[in-house]
Amino acid sequence: MSLRSAVPVLGGAPDPCDGPGSPAPLLSIEDLRVAFGGGDQAVAAVRGVSYEVYPGETLGVVGESGSGKSVTVMAALGLLTTATAATVTGRVLFEGQDLLAMSAPQRRRVLGRDIAMVFQDPVSALNPVQRIGDQIAEMIRLHEPGVSRGDARRRAVALLEMVGVPHPGVRARQYPHEFSGGMCQRAVIALAIANRPKVLIADEPTTAVDVSVQAQLLEVLRTAARETGAATVLISHDMGVVAEMADRVCVMYGGRVVETGPLARVFGHPRHPYTEGLLACIPRLGDPVARLTPIPGQPPTPYLLGKGCAFAPRCAHRSGREVCLGERPELVVVDGEGRGGVAAACHFLAEREVPGLRQAPPAAAASASASASAASAVVSSPAASAVSSSDSAVSSPAAGGEGREGGGALLEVRELSKEYPMRSGLLGRRTGAVRAVRGLSLVVRPGETVGLVGESGCGKSTTARLLMRLEEPTSGSVVFDGEEVTGASAGRLRELRRRMAMVFQDPKASLNPQLSVGANVAEPLRLAGGWSRPARRERVAELFDQVGLARHHLERRPSELSGGQRQRVAIARALALRPKLVIMDEPVSALDVSVQAQVLNLLADLKAELGLAYLFVSHDLSVVRHVSDRVAVMYLGRIVELAGRDDIFERPRHPYTQALLRSVPSAEVEVARRGRRAPLQGDPPSPLNPPEGCSFRSRCPLAEEACGREVPLLRVHDGLPGEVACHLAGAGGTGAAGGPAALSAGAGW
Amino acid sequence: MSAAAGDARQSVSGSGAAEPRPGEKPQPRPEERSGPRPGEKSQARPGEKSEPRSGERYEGKVSVGMAVGQEARAEGAAGREVSSGASAAPPGAVEPPVRGVLATLAHDRWVHVMLGLLVLLAAGSYVLPLVADLDYARQSSAVLQGPSASHWFGTDEFGRDNAVRVLVGARSSLQVAFGAALFAMVAGVVIGLVAGYFRGPADAVAMRVLDVLLALPEVVLALVIIAVLGNSGLNLVIAIGVAFVPVFARVTRAGVLALREQDFVVASRAMGARSPDTMARTVLPNVLGPIVVQFVITAAVAVVVSAALGFLGLGPEPPTPSWGAMMQTAKSYLYQNPWYGVAPGIALIVTVLCLDRLGARVRIALGVEHSGAGRGGRR
Known part of the structure; x- marks a missing residue:
């Protein structure tokens, strides 16, 4: 495969900081403004955005949801006007021509040929009733009518091969539904580069896929850009992805660019308080901190933005100054010029240039200064106490591992399995089974956080539901607080469910939209009985205080709150009956990063305050590292590795864990650019038909014939901490030196 | 990246660059944005579809004051201070009026x-x-x-x-x-x-x-x-x-x-x-x-x-x-x-x-x- 050839790409080769001698920009957006609706109702989603892309470079556009990063691009390409009644002003120059001033036919000739897009959801970006190869061939012939059908097909196959689709000849004749999500996105990339575009715009290209597939796709995007020589605009909310891919970045907030410049300079030395906050609030895999520094407040709502700086209400540096609210800061060049220059939009850039604070190892300095500055404005007394308590938890990670044997188990899971029968035919005969969870054993002790991590489809959410018997397990047992959950009668089960609680991923879906949030929180109290109305009201108010919600929110509907606030409501509801265990199913993955940090801190505080035990299910390794005492890594329904947090993240022993850790993009420029990891190949196998023996062997770089014979058991190897389910873990001391561990060397965690 | 995560991240995408994305249209009237009340579930809510984590995007009609106020734990004195300091208008004043079905x-x-x-x-x-x-x-x-x-x-x-x-x-x-x-x-x-x-x-x-x-x-x-x-x-x-x-x-x-x-x-x-x-x-x-x-x-x-x-x-x-x-x-x-x-x-x-x-x-x-x-x- 061509893309596997070593890529000298972004290691630093095309240096973005060429200085004034750099060529003219290929695509430049000038003062683009987008408003939806008309008259008084008009909502400005994009408020004067300018950026340019130079030939051969990758521009990363970062921002949270609602920052206008996608709208900008859609508007710039003229894709907004028809259906949405949007008003677009400004100029979008491509090779000297204004795209917005062009007629529709002219623009059509440019789009797809010179400027191509890759969308977030690959499955819906492809025509479901047309063969993949035909779709690509059609795209080629659309812009190059001279090409014969046969030639176009052959080129389509070659393109598919280039983006790493195995057996491209066969795959080209297949339909999108026969492709996995990752494969679809490869096809979409092939489609985008079919006409060798000059600009490739990728809008959240990897958000819909798993980390291991994300790593593959980023590689493909890089190859695609290199092969076609296209300039790339990469839009993403994920700082890690941007850090890994981009030469220059453009940070957007509230429909404006707040900071732009070469990646290393912006991420290494953020000038704008928002960039700084954004970098400080993401949990880092390589550099765990006891407590995250969230950006206070909520991401802005376009129609509530005033005329001042959009970030002012959340800004730690504003210190009440009126100018931030009244006057919009312009993007001013701080340092350098043109392509290599850094520009930021803040009234107080000068005072933020405090010497001595920075210039050390950039990432560390940034987070340190951010925490220092943000802490002064935000921290309240209970939070401060929680810092110290979670500090102590961090300082004794081993205790989280195997040391707490004496505590006894709060939750004990033994050989839990769940199969979903597949039925087909007229009589619904059972033709197979999706084996979602296969013999899972796990212990959660009081006051402990166990992280359950894995890619989509590995059965982690099913496990969470099985534990509360929201789904009936096929076999196995769950014992909670000394009582059997699996065999409990309906009445006993209701009792048990009051002592364990669950927080779901999407708070919008998990709160009853018909009830006020106060009533939602009161539901468990009402159901438990024995709570009078005033007692309920009092407890709900207390819970609201506990999770940091204002009491005037009590009467609001869930739909009237923001995502972060809703998740606080969901957490308050879970805590209503003072449970001992809270099962969290991806509690922060639906939230923006700045809000995610707030919720993670809240969870840490609550744990310290109430002595809760958490089972924390997540796909996000950085988040899991941040919250967990012990971590279980799942693959295809089984736990493949279970160990103390630091053991797993610093000394991963299962090849899957190692690969997973290598796949996570890091927002630290240093780490991101260091010799690029080899991503895990292929897609996870279907749980309908998992490989015999070790399920991971189909993707394992170390797999031997023996791996197919027997299912490896989760056990302690060579007296090392943690349990691993790998045949090779014991053979010849893989643990610290040889075997799988060799792969992790250089990963640099 | 559970199945549910997939849902949340679903985006509207066109084939190639051809299809306009209805996605980003903000809807100024709150009742149109609100969650699935009796029937609203099937109403097109384009604002939600366009970006990965956009669930909360146009949702929070949170006034500026509230947004800041609720960041710190409410019982903390510092938190209160921030809250009161930033609340230029009482919460609710900034919000567009909510209209129920009736x-x-x-x-x-x-x-x-x-x-x-x-x-x-x-x-x-x-x-x-x-x-x-x-x-x-x-x-x-x-x-x-x-x-x-x-x-x-x-x-x-x-x-x-x-x-x-x-x-x-x-x-x-x-x-x-x-x-x-x-x-x-x-x-x-x-x-x-x-x-x-x-x-x-x-x-x-x-x-x-x-x-x-x-x-x-x-x-x-x-x-x-x-x-x-x-x-x-x-x-x-x-x-x-x-x-x-x-x-x-x-x-x-x-x-x-x-x-x-x-x-x-x-x-x-x-x-x-x-x-x-x-x-x-x-x-x-x-x-x-x-x-x-x-x-x-x-x-x-x-x-x-x-x-x-x-x-x-x-x-x-x-x-x-x-x-x-x-x-x-x-x-x-x-x-x-x-x-x-x-x-x-x-x-x-x-x-x-x-x-x-x-x-x-x-x-x-x-x-x-x-x-x-x-x-x-x-x-």
Whole structure:
């Protein structure tokens, strides 16, 4: 495969900081403004955005949801006007021509040929009733009518091969539904580069896929850009992805660019308080901190933005100054010029240039200064106490591992399995089974956080539901607080469910939209009985205080709150009956990063305050590292590795864990650019038909014939901490030196 | 990246660069943005689809002050300070006004007109004969007259005033119609709720039985039931109501099926709720929208059915007037007095039209796009 050839790409080769001698920009957006609706109702989603892309470079556009990063691009390409009644002003120059001033036919000739897009959801970006190869061939012939059908097909196959689709000849004749999500996105990339575009715009290209597939796709995007020589605009909310891919970045907030410049300079030395906050609030895999520094407040709502700086209400540096609210800061060049220059939009850039604070190892300095500055404005007394308590938890990670044997188990899971029968035919005969969870054993002790991590489809959410018997397990047992959950009668089960609680991923879906949030929180109290109305009201108010919600929110509907606030409501509801265990199913993955940090801190505080035990299910390794005492890594329904947090993240022993850790993009420029990891190949196998023996062997770089014979058991190897389910873990001391561990060397965690 | 995560991150994407993304259109009116209230679930909410974590994007109509205020734990003194410092305006002041379903309806001119006509008709049929000297049974020698100043709609074969008879005939029509719709709603909702929530064999059996009911024309069904039970007001209500039970059961069941796997329903079970509690408190309020719409529309159809039964001779005993019976008699005197049948006909048309339009407006207010209800439901 061509893309596997070593890529000298972004290691630093095309240096973005060429200085004034750099060529003219290929695509430049000038003062683009987008408003939806008309008259008084008009909502400005994009408020004067300018950026340019130079030939051969990758521009990363970062921002949270609602920052206008996608709208900008859609508007710039003229894709907004028809259906949405949007008003677009400004100029979008491509090779000297204004795209917005062009007629529709002219623009059509440019789009797809010179400027191509890759969308977030690959499955819906492809025509479901047309063969993949035909779709690509059609795209080629659309812009190059001279090409014969046969030639176009052959080129389509070659393109598919280039983006790493195995057996491209066969795959080209297949339909999108026969492709996995990752494969679809490869096809979409092939489609985008079919006409060798000059600009490739990728809008959240990897958000819909798993980390291991994300790593593959980023590689493909890089190859695609290199092969076609296209300039790339990469839009993403994920700082890690941007850090890994981009030469220059453009940070957007509230429909404006707040900071732009070469990646290393912006991420290494953020000038704008928002960039700084954004970098400080993401949990880092390589550099765990006891407590995250969230950006206070909520991401802005376009129609509530005033005329001042959009970030002012959340800004730690504003210190009440009126100018931030009244006057919009312009993007001013701080340092350098043109392509290599850094520009930021803040009234107080000068005072933020405090010497001595920075210039050390950039990432560390940034987070340190951010925490220092943000802490002064935000921290309240209970939070401060929680810092110290979670500090102590961090300082004794081993205790989280195997040391707490004496505590006894709060939750004990033994050989839990769940199969979903597949039925087909007229009589619904059972033709197979999706084996979602296969013999899972796990212990959660009081006051402990166990992280359950894995890619989509590995059965982690099913496990969470099985534990509360929201789904009936096929076999196995769950014992909670000394009582059997699996065999409990309906009445006993209701009792048990009051002592364990669950927080779901999407708070919008998990709160009853018909009830006020106060009533939602009161539901468990009402159901438990024995709570009078005033007692309920009092407890709900207390819970609201506990999770940091204002009491005037009590009467609001869930739909009237923001995502972060809703998740606080969901957490308050879970805590209503003072449970001992809270099962969290991806509690922060639906939230923006700045809000995610707030919720993670809240969870840490609550744990310290109430002595809760958490089972924390997540796909996000950085988040899991941040919250967990012990971590279980799942693959295809089984736990493949279970160990103390630091053991797993610093000394991963299962090849899957190692690969997973290598796949996570890091927002630290240093780490991101260091010799690029080899991503895990292929897609996870279907749980309908998992490989015999070790399920991971189909993707394992170390797999031997023996791996197919027997299912490896989760056990302690060579007296090392943690349990691993790998045949090779014991053979010849893989643990610290040889075997799988060799792969992790250089990963640099 | 669980399956659920996939949902949250779903985006609208076009094929290549060709398709416009409706995604980013912000919707300024809050009730359009709010979560799945009764029917709003099916309303297009484009703002939500465009970006990975956009669920909360246009959702939070959080005032600036609140947004800041709630960041720190509320009990912390520092947190309070930030909160009060930044609240330039009291929370709520910045928010656009929230309009509920009822408020939306109250501002709807169609609703004013339609509801007004219906109330007028109902009030007129009960109250007018009490206050004015109107007797639907008073006979006179002026038989089969055309419209005149003293008899606006003429007279019938006994010289009774047609206008008065039509007005009073509305009683039976409305009583039967709303009674039947109510009966059908209560029975249908209970069946649909239980069947949809528990699924399994009970669901299969119930649905097959209802399919059989659905296969019979409601007039025929009503005739059979009255033949068995006997002709009385209550039996008429039941006879017509039974025919509409399947529609309500189906509408309810469809809503319940869509809801039962939703997180908040699962959450209710996870909190230790009993099934009846979950059904009544959590599921039912969220499927009520389409049911209300169906109720109004069923009432419209039931007016027609009751007139049809009246036409066939079933209905209130003479001399109590009913529209169907009047039209039946009018048919016999078509050549003597062609105006005879016009009055009950107009009354019937106006009533049905009012109910039907009312149903449509309620549906719009609730944002029920496709409830399986409406005229397509039955008939």
